[in-house]
Amino acid sequence: MPDQSAKLEPVPFVQIFTDGACRGNPGPGGWGVILRHPSTGTEKEFSGGEVETTNNQMELQAVISGLKQLTRNSRVEIITDSVYVAKGSLEWMPNWKKNDWRRREGKSWKPxxxxxxxxxxxxxxxxxxxxxxxxxxxxxxxxxxxxxxLAVEYAVKLQNQSDL
Structure with a gap:
């Protein structure tokens, strides 16, 4: 039987830089992403936002939007200033899933x-x-x-549109 491993392509490595911003919390918000493929040096920037949102929602949306750009399974380093997103993904989410997407608040369960x-x-x-x-x-x-x-530009654009 021929060696099939020679046909396997290496898993690409991608860096995703993210940030979210909000003009008021809640208020108009934006997110910005830089997607970098270090081995080729290619880079892509993009942004988006919501008219009524929170900073945490924009931080989450930035990471989601970056990951959605990937067309195949990859090794990904997400570089973020959001402890909320990083800690939530690595530490809190496993328990939320075990507890049917609920969290403890005092002696009760909250969504x-x-x-x-x-x-x-x-x-x-x-x-x-x-x-x-x-x-x-x-x-x-x-x-x-x-x-x-990128995030602030988008949030300001939405804020200016809502001021009209």
């Missing part, structure tokens, strides 16, 4: 906030080998600063 976004992120994380790198926001990290610019 997980932003459950729809967390569920969507969960399904995307299952497709890839993902690691998170958390950086300090607004600390001069070039890609994080650029993602912040």
């Amino acid at each position: 997980v906030k932003n459950e729809e976004l967390w569920r969507e992120l969960d399904s995307l994380l299952e497709r890839h080998d993902v690691s998170f790198t958390t950086i300090k926001g607004h600390s001069g990290h070039p890609e994080n600063e650029r993602c912040d610019e």
Whole structure:
């Protein structure tokens, strides 16, 4: 039998830089993403937003939108300033899933906030080998600063449209 392993392509490695922003919380919000393929040096920027949202929702949407761009299973490093997204993905989500997407609040159970976004992120994380790198926001990290610019630009655009 011929060696099939020679036909397997290596799993691509991709970096996804993300940030979310909100003008008011809640209010008009935006997210920004830089998708980088280090081995080829290719890079893609994109952004989006919502008229009425929260900063946490935009942080989640940035990661979701970045992962949705991937057309095949990949090894992914997500670089974010959102401890909420990183910790939620790595630490909190396994328990939320075990507890039917509920969290403890005091002695009672409450629904997980932003459950729809967390569920969507969960399904995307299952497709890839993902690691998170958390950086300090607004600390001069070039890609994080650029993602912040993209997110704020989109949020301001939505804010200006709603002011008309």
